[in-house]
Amino acid sequence: MISKRMEPLVNNNSVIRAMFEEGKQMADKYGAENVFDFSIGNPNVPAPKEVQEAIIDIVTNEDPVKVHGYMNNAGFPETRAAVAGNLNRRFGTKFTEKNIIMTVGAGSALNVLLKTMLEPGEEVIAFAPYFVEYGNYVANYDGKLVVISPNPEGGFMPKLDEFEGAITPKTKAVIINNPNNPTGVIYPESVIKEMAAIMEKKQKEYGSVIYLISDEPYRELAYDGAEVPYLTKYYDNTLVGYSYSKSLSLPGERIGYVVIPDESDNAEEFIDAATIANRVGGFVNAPSLIQLVIARCVDAKCDVAYYERNGKTLYDGLTEAGFTCTKPQGAFYMWMKSPIPDEKAFVAAGKKYNLLMVPGSSFACPGYVRISYCVSYDQIERSLPKFKELAKEYF
Amino acid sequence: MISKRMEPLVNNNSVIRAMFEEGKQMADKYGAENVFDFSIGNPNVPAPKEVQEAIIDIVTNEDPVKVHGYMNNAGFPETRAAVAGNLNRRFGTKFTEKNIIMTVGAGSALNVLLKTMLEPGEEVIAFAPYFVEYGNYVANYDGKLVVISPNPEGGFMPKLDEFEGAITPKTKAVIINNPNNPTGVIYPESVIKEMAAIMEKKQKEYGSVIYLISDEPYRELAYDGAEVPYLTKYYDNTLVGYSYSKSLSLPGERIGYVVIPDESDNAEEFIDAATIANRVGGFVNAPSLIQLVIARCVDAKCDVAYYERNGKTLYDGLTEAGFTCTKPQGAFYMWMKSPIPDEKAFVAAGKKYNLLMVPGSSFACPGYVRISYCVSYDQIERSLPKFKELAKEYF
Numbered sequence: 001m002i003s004k005r006m007e008p009l010v011n012n013n014s015v016i017r018a019m020f021e022e023g024k025q026m027a028d029k030y031g032a033e034n035v036f037d038f039s040i041g042n043p044n045v046p047a048p049k050e051v052q053e054a055i056i057d058i059v060t061n062e063d064p065v066k067v068h069g070y071m072n073n074a075g076f077p078e079t080r081a082a083v084a085g086n087l088n089r090r091f092g093t094k095f096t097e098k099n100i101i102m103t104v105g106a107g108s109a110l111n112v113l114l115k116t117m118l119e120p121g122e123e124v125i126a127f128a129p130y131f132v133e134y135g136n137y138v139a140n141y142d143g144k145l146v147v148i149s150p151n152p153e154g155g156f157m158p159k160l161d162e163f164e165g166a167i168t169p170k171t172k173a174v175i176i177n178n179p180n181n182p183t184g185v186i187y188p189e190s191v192i193k194e195m196a197a198i199m200e201k202k203q204k205e206y207g208s209v210i211y212l213i214s215d216e217p218y219r220e221l222a223y224d225g226a227e228v229p230y231l232t233k234y235y236d237n238t239l240v241g242y243s244y245s246k247s248l249s250l251p252g253e254r255i256g257y258v259v260i261p262d263e264s265d266n267a268e269e270f271i272d273a274a275t276i277a278n279r280v281g282g283f284v285n286a287p288s289l290i291q292l293v294i295a296r297c298v299d300a301k302c303d304v305a306y307y308e309r310n311g312k313t314l315y316d317g318l319t320e321a322g323f324t325c326t327k328p329q330g331a332f333y334m335w336m337k338s339p340i341p342d343e344k345a346f347v348a349a350g351k352k353y354n355l356l357m358v359p360g361s362s363f364a365c366p367g368y369v370r371i372s373y374c375v376s377y378d379q380i381e382r383s384l385p386k387f388k389e390l391a392k393e394y395f
Numbered sequence: 396m397i398s399k400r401m402e403p404l405v406n407n408n409s410v411i412r413a414m415f416e417e418g419k420q421m422a423d424k425y426g427a428e429n430v431f432d433f434s435i436g437n438p439n440v441p442a443p444k445e446v447q448e449a450i451i452d453i454v455t456n457e458d459p460v461k462v463h464g465y466m467n468n469a470g471f472p473e474t475r476a477a478v479a480g481n482l483n484r485r486f487g488t489k490f491t492e493k494n495i496i497m498t499v500g501a502g503s504a505l506n507v508l509l510k511t512m513l514e515p516g517e518e519v520i521a522f523a524p525y526f527v528e529y530g531n532y533v534a535n536y537d538g539k540l541v542v543i544s545p546n547p548e549g550g551f552m553p554k555l556d557e558f559e560g561a562i563t564p565k566t567k568a569v570i571i572n573n574p575n576n577p578t579g580v581i582y583p584e585s586v587i588k589e590m591a592a593i594m595e596k597k598q599k600e601y602g603s604v605i606y607l608i609s610d611e612p613y614r615e616l617a618y619d620g621a622e623v624p625y626l627t628k629y630y631d632n633t634l635v636g637y638s639y640s641k642s643l644s645l646p647g648e649r650i651g652y653v654v655i656p657d658e659s660d661n662a663e664e665f666i667d668a669a670t671i672a673n674r675v676g677g678f679v680n681a682p683s684l685i686q687l688v689i690a691r692c693v694d695a696k697c698d699v700a701y702y703e704r705n706g707k708t709l710y711d712g713l714t715e716a717g718f719t720c721t722k723p724q725g726a727f728y729m730w731m732k733s734p735i736p737d738e739k740a741f742v743a744a745g746k747k748y749n750l751l752m753v754p755g756s757s758f759a760c761p762g763y764v765r766i767s768y769c770v771s772y773d774q775i776e777r778s779l780p781k782f783k784e785l786a787k788e789y790f
Contacts, residue, residue, distance in 0.1 A: 001660050003511060003512055003668075010667055014667075043460070046458075055451075060451070063441075064441040065437075065441050068442050068644060068645045068648050071647060104678060104679075107678070111677030140677075249459070250463045252464045252465050252686075272405055276401065276405060280528065281506065282507075282676070282678070283503065285649065288647025288648055289684075
């Protein structure tokens with residue numbers, strides 16, 4: 001008695017789960033240390049020390065009725081003020097606590113925004129390759145995901161011509177993910193400006209509001225001092241969904257926020273509605289203790305250099321072995337061209353060497369694979385000879 | 396640019412918020428100690444000491460990558476096993492970890508269940524007075540809430556004749572809340588058996604599956620050793636939504652679970668689908684640190700006697716003053732008959748004495764008010780002379 005809307009998800013999920021089960025079976029058979037699982041985005045760098053200290057101090061010294069209690073559905077005022085202050089210091093924005101709603105991670109942030117804005121049948125544009133849940137999130141509110149084809153020749157930057165042609169009077173939002181999962185690229189300011197100009201033009205043409213939703217759990221994971229443009233500065237109808245999952249290594253805690261700037265259309269009403277969407281969607285509020293931790297740790301940083309070293313060593317090793325990879329500028333994913341068009345067959349071949357990768361078709365981009373390198377450096381080093389053996393089958 | 400489906404919620408919400416704002420203004424004007432806010436269900440009894448100890452021990456001694464990391468979307472195996480074990484010991488059930496999915500509180504538990512089962516247009520039955528969010532949760536999945544009228548003559552037990560007549564081939568589920576918010580009554584075993592018999596009969600008649608959803612955040616708040624029947628033992632297609640918000644005073648932490656028993660229809664597929672619904676609904680998983688706390692504190696208890704004393708003192712004081720109340724058997728709500736049919740006018744009159752109550756029309760039951768007594772005993776004592784003054788206006 002499963003809802004018909006859930007059925008395809010159940011069927012599709014069993015493929016992914018089969019992969020995880022296989023990984024576990026491989027670990028049992030060969031020993032966990034001999035299986036190179038690059039399939040999941042679970043950070044291996046621990047949360048910064050400040051997080052641990054803040055948790056202990058808060059539960060030791062603050063009133064438990066407050067620490068574990070309800071607050072306004074938008075979050076504790078001090079947490080929202082701390083988030084706004086952090087953003088203002090770094091990006092020259094002028095947010096106050098009222099522009100911030102704390103959420104149950106980025107997943108809930110995106111759902112809250114989409115629930116607040118979408119009419120049935122409205123369209124949301126995403127650029128392939130994209131995080132597969134976008135389609136599910138949009139479908140939750142009876143919207144339609146419109147996918148712009150991948151741009152391998154252009155370094156996986158968004159295809160702006162195709163984008164412009166895809167915007168219709170039914171377009172309610174565009175989601176971008178910067179730094180990008182799964183490609184690891186960062187869209188620079190020039191690209192953002194062009195996107196914003198197209199969207200401004202289309203808003204005028206259709207007399208509509210088109211939101212730019214910036215999904216940015218990887219914002220803090222940018223390498224070599226690369227700048228990740230803060231999108232509210234380029235386009236008024238920008239809404240931000242953020243997560244501390246990667247930046248503070250707290251993925252299991254489900255803590256993030258949305259930003260709804262004053263400049264966005266009808267901001268006050270949208271903020272009210274999003275706060276209510278947070279409640280009626282069943283999230284109610286972001287977890288309370290961790291909200292108070294964020295209020296204190298908003299400037300803390302996890303060890304990004306660890307991921308950068310992983311990425312560099314992996315990139316050098318893979319390209320030396322003959323593979324073609326997109327050089328990561330951020331996040332912790334290596335996006336590699338499959339040496340054969342059928343990347344699922346390539347992923348299967350990798351398993352012979354106990355190498356677990358995710359096929360690009362899971363991101364609407366066949367012919368590529370994603371290698372998650374938020375793993376130990378040791379695993380990276382030990383996996384390279386295996387990748388070399390795998391390469392010999394093709395080059 | 397708010398979704399049309401959100402607009403009525405925004406308009407409705409502003410009424411409730413106006414009430415909270417008024418409460419704050421009253422506190423500023425008269426001093427917080429002179430305002431008797433009985434409007435919200437935020438437990439004032441602190442979380443048990445074990446919770447604090449577990450948090451400190453876990454963040455001090457366990458691997459932060461595990462503590463704050465992703466786990467299976469259904470939750471940590473040890474947490475789910477601990478929950479199953481606790482239920483089995485107390486109720487003689489035979490759950491294993493696979494019957495339990497940890498959720499972001501009861502709000503997400505109910506949303507996960509409804510998302511998993513509902514086809515657009517299907518009906519869910521609730522008994523007035525009921526928790527107002529049920530309507531929103533059902534609407535999230537395009538279902539229709541069917542309300543059974545309140546039963547003041549029958550001690551607010553469910554009206555089973557009306558219930559039987561309301562079940563149609565489109566009925567997918569029935570939600571009950573036991574102990575009940577807002578009435579504080581407990582449905583005894585005899586009522587549950589009758590309900591189950593009706594539902595069995597209707598399932599046969601229509602060849603359908605009708606789920607009984609037991610929403611039980613107040614299960615542990617039962618007074619005088621009252622038994623709260625465990626519903627999976629009476630009806631195979633029972634699904635449970637639970638929250639630790641009240642039982643461990645952790646409402647802000649958003650931690651709860653669903654139980655999907657083996658005996659329920661197509662249980663294995665339903666469990667898979669509910670786990671996926673947890674993910675795609677944007678919850679992803681219940682917060683990780685608090686999940687590990689629950690694994691250790693599953694047998695901990697908050698101070699229910701505190702609420703029982705509050706309830707008794709308030710009941711005695713209010714009835715002595717001339718009001719008619721439903722004697723609370725559990726939860727922490729006093730359900731009081733308004734001395735005039737227009738209970739909103741009565742609520743307004745209460746404000747003259749700085750008494751804040753919630754009108755029964757917020758629970759689909761005009762003519763009554765809800766008084767939340769999860770407040771300090773001192774507030775109860777100091778409020779009674781005010782209630783007496785208020786009573787003098789009517790009796």
